[in-house]
Amino acid sequence: MESCEARRQAREVLAQVFGYHSFRPPQEEIIEHLIAGGSALVLMPTGGGKSLCYQIPALVRPGMGLVISPLIALMQDQVNALRANGVRAAFLNSTLSAAEARRVWAALYAGQIDILYVSPERALMEGFQQVLQEVPLSLIAIDEAHCISQWGHDFRPEYVQLAQLRQLCPQTPLVALTATADVATRQDIIRYLELEEARHFITSFDRPNIRYYVQAQSASQTEIRRRFISFVHERHPQDAGIIYCLSRKDVEKTCQWLRDLGFNAWPYHAGLSAEERAANQERFLQEEAVLMVATVAFGMGVDKPNVRFVAHFNLPSSLEAYYQETGRAGRDGLPSSAWLSYSLSDIALRQNFIEQSEAPEQQKRIERRKLRALLGFCETTTCRRQALLEYFGEEAPDHCQNCDNCLEPPRAVDGLTYAQKALSCVYRTGQMYGVGHLVDILRGAKTSKISEKHHDELSTYAIGRDLSASQWHSIFRQLTAAGYLRVDLAGYGGLKLTKRSREILTGAAAVSLRLESEAPKERKKRMGASVGIREGDSEWPADQVSQLLALLRQKRMQLAREAHLPPYLVLHDATLLALAQGRPHSLEEVAQISGFGAVKLRQYGPIMLKVIRDFEEGTLLAPS
Numbered sequence: 001m002e003s004c005e006a007r008r009q010a011r012e013v014l015a016q017v018f019g020y021h022s023f024r025p026p027q028e029e030i031i032e033h034l035i036a037g038g039s040a041l042v043l044m045p046t047g048g049g050k051s052l053c054y055q056i057p058a059l060v061r062p063g064m065g066l067v068i069s070p071l072i073a074l075m076q077d078q079v080n081a082l083r084a085n086g087v088r089a090a091f092l093n094s095t096l097s098a099a100e101a102r103r104v105w106a107a108l109y110a111g112q113i114d115i116l117y118v119s120p121e122r123a124l125m126e127g128f129q130q131v132l133q134e135v136p137l138s139l140i141a142i143d144e145a146h147c148i149s150q151w152g153h154d155f156r157p158e159y160v161q162l163a164q165l166r167q168l169c170p171q172t173p174l175v176a177l178t179a180t181a182d183v184a185t186r187q188d189i190i191r192y193l194e195l196e197e198a199r200h201f202i203t204s205f206d207r208p209n210i211r212y213y214v215q216a217q218s219a220s221q222t223e224i225r226r227r228f229i230s231f232v233h234e235r236h237p238q239d240a241g242i243i244y245c246l247s248r249k250d251v252e253k254t255c256q257w258l259r260d261l262g263f264n265a266w267p268y269h270a271g272l273s274a275e276e277r278a279a280n281q282e283r284f285l286q287e288e289a290v291l292m293v294a295t296v297a298f299g300m301g302v303d304k305p306n307v308r309f310v311a312h313f314n315l316p317s318s319l320e321a322y323y324q325e326t327g328r329a330g331r332d333g334l335p336s337s338a339w340l341s342y343s344l345s346d347i348a349l350r351q352n353f354i355e356q357s358e359a360p361e362q363q364k365r366i367e368r369r370k371l372r373a374l375l376g377f378c379e380t381t382t383c384r385r386q387a388l389l390e391y392f393g394e395e396a397p398d399h400c401q402n403c404d405n406c407l408e409p410p411r412a413v414d415g416l417t418y419a420q421k422a423l424s425c426v427y428r429t430g431q432m433y434g435v436g437h438l439v440d441i442l443r444g445a446k447t448s449k450i451s452e453k454h455h456d457e458l459s460t461y462a463i464g465r466d467l468s469a470s471q472w473h474s475i476f477r478q479l480t481a482a483g484y485l486r487v488d489l490a491g492y493g494g495l496k497l498t499k500r501s502r503e504i505l506t507g508a509a510a511v512s513l514r515l516e517s518e519a520p521k522e523r524k525k526r527m528g529a530s531v532g533i534r535e536g537d538s539e540w541p542a543d544q545v546s547q548l549l550a551l552l553r554q555k556r557m558q559l560a561r562e563a564h565l566p567p568y569l570v571l572h573d574a575t576l577l578a579l580a581q582g583r584p585h586s587l588e589e590v591a592q593i594s595g596f597g598a599v600k601l602r603q604y605g606p607i608m609l610k611v612i613r614d615f616e617e618g619t620l621l622a623p624s
Contacts, residue, residue: 044179068120141176578593
C-alpha cells in the first residue's frame with residue numbers, strides 16, 4: 001500500500017472509529033510502518049497510546065489482527081473498549097463457556113472478527129497454530145513483551161516460545177510492545193522474537209502528568225498515615241486510586257483503616273477467593289472513587305484510564321516495577337500522582353529477598369544493582385523525574401517542577417561528620433543493635449537498656465544531641481540505602497558495617513545527606529482539582545466547569561449502568577472535561593472533541609448536549 005494512502009486510511013480510522021483527530025508522536029510513523037508490512041519493537045509509556053499502534057493497522061490491513069496478551073482482565077477490557085467503538089473484536093480464554101467459544105470460532109472462520117485476543121499459552125497450542133495457517137492475518141501483536149525476559153519483573157516462560165509465530169507466519173508483520181524495559185530486557189525481546197531486522201521505536205519514558213512524592217518513614221506509622229490522608233484530601237478527594245502493600249496482612253489492615261475513615265476501599269490479594277478478587281476488581285472498574293488496596297498481584301490487566309493516584313506503602317521491588325505500577329495512574333493524560341512511603345525495614349526485607357533466593361549469583365548481582373538504583377531514586381535530593389528517566393537511559397532536565405523535590409527542595413548537607421558519628425556508634429556497640437537504640441545513644445537518652453549495657457560510657461554517647469530522633473533515623477536509613485550499613489535480619493535487625501564503611505570512617509568518602517526538618521511542611525495546594533480544572537483553561541469560571549463536569553459524570557454513570565459497562569468505556573474523563581470546558585451546542589461541535597468516534601457520537605452526543613443545555617438554562621443542578 002502506498003504511504004500516502006496508508007496515512008489517509010489510518011487517519012480516517014483514528015477519527016471515525018476512535019474519535020481522535022491527531023496522532024501522538026510517533027504513533028503515525030509506527031502505524032504506517034506496520035501497514036506497509038514491516039515488523040517493529042515499540043517501547044512507549046503507559047498511557048502513550050500503544051494499543052492504537054497495532055489496532056489501527058489491524059483494521060486497515062486485510063485479514064484478522066492477532067493480539068497476544070498475558071492477562072484475561074486486559075483482554076476483556078480491550079475487547080469491550082473496541083466493541084464500544086464498533087470494532088468486531090473478540091477473545092478466546094478460559095472465561096468463555098463452551099457455547100460462547102463456539103460462537104467465537106464460527107465468527108473467526110467466517111471472517112467476522114477484526115481483532116482477536118489470546119493468551120501466550122493459547123497461541124502455542126498446536127490446534128490453534130493450525131488455524132492460523134487457514135485464517136489470513138493482518139498482523140501479530142505481542143503486548144507486555146517485557147514478560148519474555150527472565151531479568152524482567154513479570155517473566156512468563158511461555159513468551160520465550162512465541163518466536164514460533166514468526167516461523168509459522170513469516171510474511172505477517174509482528175510488533176512487540178511494552179512500557180517497561182531496561183537495556184537487558186530490550187535485548188532479550190529482540191533476540192527471542194527475532195526482531196534484529198525490525199524497526200525499533202523507543203519513545204520517551206516520561207509521564208509528565210504524574211507528580212512524584214516520596215515519604216521516608218523516619219516518623220511513626222501514625223504520622224505517615226496522617227500525611228497520606230492529607231495528600232488524598234488535598235490532591236485526590238473523590239478519586240479512584242490503587243494502594244500497594246507488601247503483604248496480605250498489611251492489605252487487610254490498611255483497607256480496614258481506610259474504611260473506618262469513610263473511604264470506599266476494597267482489598268485484593270492471593271489470600272482471597274477467586275470470586276472475591278473478581279468482585280472487588282469489578283467494583284473498582286465499574287464504580288467511581290474506589291480505592292483498591294492490594295499486593296502487586298493487582299493491576300497488570302487493569303486498563304482503567306482515570307486512576308488518579310497510585311500509592312506504595314512499602315518499597316517496590318525495582319525501578320522497573322515502580323515505573324510500571326505508578327504508570328497505572330493517569331493513563332488518560334490528566335494530572336495524577338505517585339506517592340511512596342518506605343522504611344529501613346523495607347530496605348532490609350528487599351535485601352533479604354535477594355540473598356535468600358535460590359537464583360544464580362548472576363541474577364542476584366542484577367537484583368542488587370536494581371535495588372541500589374531504586375534506593376538512589378528514593379534518597380535523591382535532586383529531581384526525581386530526572387533520576388527515573390536517567391535509569392532508563394534517557395536525558396532529562398534538571399528540574400521537572402512536578403515532583404516533591406522540585407516543588408519543595410530538601411535541605412542537603414555535607415554529611416560526613418554525621419555519618420562518622422553514626423557508624424562509630426554501630427561499631428562501638430558491637431554491631432548488634434537496631435536503629436532505635438543507636439539513636440538513643442547518640443542523643444544521650446537515659447534508658448534502662450543504655451544503663452544496663454553501660455552504653456552511656458561510650459565516646460559516642462550524646463554526641464548527636466544537635467539532631468532530632470527522626471533526623472538520626474533518616475541518616476541511618478540513608479547510610480543503609482547507600483550501602484554503608486546493612487541490616488542483619490538473622491540478628492534481630494541489628495545494624496552492621498560493610499566493606500564500604502571504611503570510606504566514611506577514614507574520611508575518604510564525600511557524603512551528602514538529606515536533613516529533614518523536624519516538622520515537615522504541609523504540601524502546598526498548587527494544582528487545584530485533580531482532573532486539571534484551572535482558571536484560564538476555559539472561558540467559563542472554574543467553579544462552573546466543575547459543576548458541569550459533575551453533572552456529565554453523573555450522566556455517564558447512569559449510561560454505564562444501563563449498558564453494564566465501566567464508565568470510562570462510555571466516555572473518558574478527558575472527554576468529559578473537554579465538554580465541560582468547551583460547552584458545545586451542536587453535534588458538529590461535539591465531533592471535534594477527542595473521544596467521540598462515529599458510534600459514540602450517535603449514542604452519547606445528543607445526551608451530553610442535553611445535559612449542557614439544561615445546565616445553562618438552570619434546570620439541572622450539580623450534585624452536592
